[in-house]
Amino acid sequence: MDSYLRHVAIERGLSTNTVSAYRRDLAIYSRWLGAERLTGLAEVTSRHISEYVRYLGSREESPLTPASIARILSTVRGFHRFLLEEGVVETDVAHESKPPKLGTRLPKAISIEQVTRLLAATDGDEVANLRDKALLELLYATGARVSEVVNLNVDDVLDPEVVRLTGKGDKQRIVPVGSYARTAIDTFLVRGRPLLSARGPATPALFLGLRGKRLSRQNAWLIIRAAAERAGLEGHVSPHTLRHSFATHLLEGGADVRVVQELLGHSSVATTQIYTLVTADTLRDMYTTAHPRARVARPAPLVGPPAVVEPPAVVEPPAVVEPVDG
Missing domain, CATH: 1.10.443.10 (Intergrase catalytic core)
Structure with a gap:
């Protein structure tokens, strides 16, 4: 792991902060490998990598978010690729490991x-x-x-x-x-x-x-x-x-x-x-708020068949009553 950290710092020219993050990620990975009682990196299989990813998302002390898991897995994959290139192992057991799917996280900006x-x-x-x-x-x-x-x-x-x-x-x-x-x-x-x-x-x-x-x-x-x-x-x-x-x-x-x-x-x-x-x-949002035809129209009330309107009754004019001679 120290050799890998020197590799990313010197040959790949990564920043001090990035190398520090890699070191933290590998420390977590190293402790987990020790808990699995693996005695050497050649004993690590693809099954171990899958179990490690599940562990990161379900560990009791502090389960990690999908974004953090993806970052740590990226470090682990780079480490195992380095092991293959250096001839430490014969196969890259982390090559097929897929990070968890991440939702689209929009940046938070202020007005x-x-x-x-x-x-x-x-x-x-x-x-x-x-x-x-x-x-x-x-x-x-x-x-x-x-x-x-x-x-x-x-x-x-x-x-x-x-x-x-x-x-x-x-x-x-x-x-x-x-x-x-x-x-x-x-x-x-x-x-x-x-x-x-x-x-x-x-x-x-x-x-x-x-x-x-x-x-x-x-x-x-x-x-x-x-x-x-x-x-x-x-x-x-x-x-x-x-x-x-x-x-x-x-x-x-x-x-x-x-x-x-x-x-x-x-x-x-x-x-x-x-x-x-x-x-x-x-x-x-601005368009929906400002444009008169962009707002969701309220449904018109259900209307039944038109009522039959009876024609008005013809009212005869009152009869003219002649005065009676008395």
Whole structure:
């Protein structure tokens, strides 16, 4: 397992976070193999892999969701493929294993008005406010992952209009930065970062914690959660919420899906196309609400055969009574 982790880290160039996730997945797999009293990897069969998948979904301590099972099984399949390539085993027993079917999970985005409220919740002249404003504005302006933003260095802010992001597999991309985000970053660099930098060791990091060190992903999550609470936003708001909102709002504004793919750093356009489902749902809801012929018509009441209307009776005029001579 250590050899496999070195392989994915060095030869495949996967990120530190991805390698850590692989290590956790293999640790769970290793414990299960030990509980099955298998003495070597050559003893593992396809039946064991199927039983392992069932175990993940039904274990008493914390059964996993189909998405988590699919991710762990992907790690296990890659591991057994590596064992075959290295000659450790003679067959790839995990090759035929199928992950559980996943339902279509649409990204959760918030409205433009809610984004505005979230960003306004970081207003202020304190050092932390200046940093938080720049952090949130940049996340929404670029659609970057939180790991990409906290790993930014000052030199990655190339000019007033673009920033260089390093994504999964150390792939770099250049993303434009809007005027609001650029203003917030400039203000932070001039008035906020020097004060934070003086509190800790020298570092090229763009975003710093209150002790002068590079801001962690965990702290970035806490910053966004606190801003969401101040803004009165209900539900779970995370750094990925801003990424989803960035993509959704671009597509709603008419951006091409392949442009959004490049901005998000997706390797496949199929990943980006899930956002088109969000905008299609929004358009359908708006159409149904606004168009007079789109609403579901109420069924007309059942009507029986027309009643037979009798013609009105002819009323004779009253007789004229002559006065009687008396």
